[in-house]
Amino acid sequence: MTEKLSVCFVWHMHQPLYKDRSTGLYLLPWVRLHAIKDYLDMPARLEEFPTLSQTFNLVPVLLEQLIDYGERDAVDEQLLLTCKKADEYTVAEKTIILSESFHANLARQIKPYRPFYELYRQRERLARQGHSFASMVGEFSDQQFADMTCWMNLCWFDPLWVSQDAELRQYFAQGASFTLQQRLRLIEKERELIRRIIPFYKRLQETGQIEITTGPYYHPILPLLFDSNVARYACPHAALPEQLYFHGADAVCQLESGMSLLERLLGAGRARGIWPPELAVSPAALELAASHGLAWAIADEALLSRTAGVNLSRDKNGNLKDPRVLCQPYRLDVGEQEIVVFFREGVLSHEIGFSCAGQEPEQAASAIYGRIKHIQEKLTGWEREGVVVIALDGENCWEAYAEDGGPFLGELYRLLAGDASLNVSTVSDYLDRQPAKESLHSIHCGSWIGADYHIWIGDPVKNRAWDLLSQTRKFLSEQLKSGSFTQDVEKDAWEEIYAAEGSDWFWWFGKPNTSAHDAIFDEQFRRCLKNVYRILGLPSPAVLDLPVCEQVHAPRGSQPGLPVKPAGR
Numbered sequence: 001m002t003e004k005l006s007v008c009f010v011w012h013m014h015q016p017l018y019k020d021r022s023t024g025l026y027l028l029p030w031v032r033l034h035a036i037k038d039y040l041d042m043p044a045r046l047e048e049f050p051t052l053s054q055t056f057n058l059v060p061v062l063l064e065q066l067i068d069y070g071e072r073d074a075v076d077e078q079l080l081l082t083c084k085k086a087d088e089y090t091v092a093e094k095t096i097i098l099s100e101s102f103h104a105n106l107a108r109q110i111k112p113y114r115p116f117y118e119l120y121r122q123r124e125r126l127a128r129q130g131h132s133f134a135s136m137v138g139e140f141s142d143q144q145f146a147d148m149t150c151w152m153n154l155c156w157f158d159p160l161w162v163s164q165d166a167e168l169r170q171y172f173a174q175g176a177s178f179t180l181q182q183r184l185r186l187i188e189k190e191r192e193l194i195r196r197i198i199p200f201y202k203r204l205q206e207t208g209q210i211e212i213t214t215g216p217y218y219h220p221i222l223p224l225l226f227d228s229n230v231a232r233y234a235c236p237h238a239a240l241p242e243q244l245y246f247h248g249a250d251a252v253c254q255l256e257s258g259m260s261l262l263e264r265l266l267g268a269g270r271a272r273g274i275w276p277p278e279l280a281v282s283p284a285a286l287e288l289a290a291s292h293g294l295a296w297a298i299a300d301e302a303l304l305s306r307t308a309g310v311n312l313s314r315d316k317n318g319n320l321k322d323p324r325v326l327c328q329p330y331r332l333d334v335g336e337q338e339i340v341v342f343f344r345e346g347v348l349s350h351e352i353g354f355s356c357a358g359q360e361p362e363q364a365a366s367a368i369y370g371r372i373k374h375i376q377e378k379l380t381g382w383e384r385e386g387v388v389v390i391a392l393d394g395e396n397c398w399e400a401y402a403e404d405g406g407p408f409l410g411e412l413y414r415l416l417a418g419d420a421s422l423n424v425s426t427v428s429d430y431l432d433r434q435p436a437k438e439s440l441h442s443i444h445c446g447s448w449i450g451a452d453y454h455i456w457i458g459d460p461v462k463n464r465a466w467d468l469l470s471q472t473r474k475f476l477s478e479q480l481k482s483g484s485f486t487q488d489v490e491k492d493a494w495e496e497i498y499a500a501e502g503s504d505w506f507w508w509f510g511k512p513n514t515s516a517h518d519a520i521f522d523e524q525f526r527r528c529l530k531n532v533y534r535i536l537g538l539p540s541p542a543v544l545d546l547p548v549c550e551q552v553h554a555p556r557g558s559q560p561g562l563p564v565k566p567a568g569r
Helices: 030-039 041-047 060-071 077-082 091-100 106-110 114-128 142-154 159-164 166-174 180-207 222-226 228-234 248-266 283-291 301-308 346-358 361-378 402-417 427-433 460-480 487-500 503-508 518-536 548-553
Strands: 005-013 054-058 210-213 296-300 330-334 337-344 386-393 422-424 438-440
Touching: 005 361, 005 427, 030 041, 030 060, 030 180, 041 054, 041 159, 041 180, 041 402, 054 060, 060 180, 060 248, 077 091, 077 142, 077 180, 091 142, 106 114, 114 142, 142 166, 142 180, 159 166, 159 402, 166 180, 180 210, 180 248, 210 427, 222 228, 222 248, 222 283, 248 283, 248 487, 283 330, 283 337, 296 301, 296 427, 301 337, 337 386, 346 361, 346 386, 361 386, 361 402, 402 422, 460 487, 460 503, 460 518, 460 548, 487 518, 503 518, 518 548
Parallel strands: 005 054, 005 386, 005 422, 054 210, 296 337, 330 438
Antiparallel strands: 330 337
16 A cells, blocks of 8 residues: 555647748748747756656657758748848738737737837737738838847747846847847757757656657547547537548558657657547557557546546546546557556646646646645555646647746646655656556547547538548549659658648637638648649649638539549659
């Protein structure tokens, strides 16, 4: 009998492919900007507490893009504008700068810096007067446009790096009138920081303080690749695309290529666990993971509740009344395979991800620690060492926190490290100490949202995107039957299909999610499909020039079909 409790943090690091491989240009800067804010500081903050260990999930397509920025001088539109002479900006470019330079958290990343905030206020004042971005261009000087691009970089640097870098602190103190040389130097500092990321993870993995997991290369919803009908297991009346998706071979390729990349970059053998993209699972998806030697997977607590038919009841404060059902791993038979499934504690994960940012760091950390101790108290006298799995996005929530979450994480880690009754460990370390005893004979098909897949399929716009993907994939398969294309051409064309299978495009299509960059996400998805035709040397259908959302409202019969293969090809 043990009074110990294990706490396993699993941080998920992911961005979709923003690069148009036909031009080499990244359409959005989020990999680069999150790289100077989140990917390195998260393990760096953990290193300050050597008795704590955690698990980090690094999605392969993110690693590819980090290498691209760090080693291959990748560029995106915002970066190019940062590196341009102020007196050479065109009116169109100035319009883009006004539109794109303030995509940051207002309270945490803009307001604290008076020169940046004043530029923002001037833009908002003009907007309230009825100006469009194009019409307000003449209200700003060339230097102010250059300063906007510079601040869009500065505000994304994690305060940890600013505190360690006198040159960065000088930029913040200067505030305005940034020279071209300074802006070029700022981008080089970003690349220097990006080049540190992968070696840092590798070193912490070698010391045993972190475990690194991965998943399918482009972050697709694995259950929907195997069989889009699976959406009706959770939602029997869900509307599905006209062309159902049955391409388990794609899931296999995506997982194998993802695991191979991680092994090649980090050189410590294959990952032992998997974060299924969007925590979306099905028996087929978990059987695939198990067949590739993955010992465990993470899923959401709602799926355990649906699978086992139990109510994970909580008190009025959101604390579990009986944590024993949730706070242990389960063996799951999938086909001829077996895999262990850990179900994350949903309230703790969501509070860190969505609620704690508005509180004082010490108060928020104390509340999280208190919930953990409440679980431990409820497990007193249990015959095994329980485990609390806290699993969430490791990048997107921190800009809403004071100092990018540094004070909160520092206080939380201090509390955990000072408590000898808590074992903050990697998932695999826990599993080695405490093998799964209980078994599940099935698992509910669903994801972390609503215990179903409605965020990625079922909406008319989402379904239209699946139809376009299906049409392009079918066209590619038929073209390759001729045997007239080289292996490199075939590989490059398939990569575009795999990229288009990523979860993020379907997340933003239709309802309920929306962002300032919906049109760019739509365009990026269609560019992937158009690139298939480009790689084959064939014209792409006109339907891929039309935004997906517009196609839902257009008469289907008016849309051009797929191109016919030229004779003699």
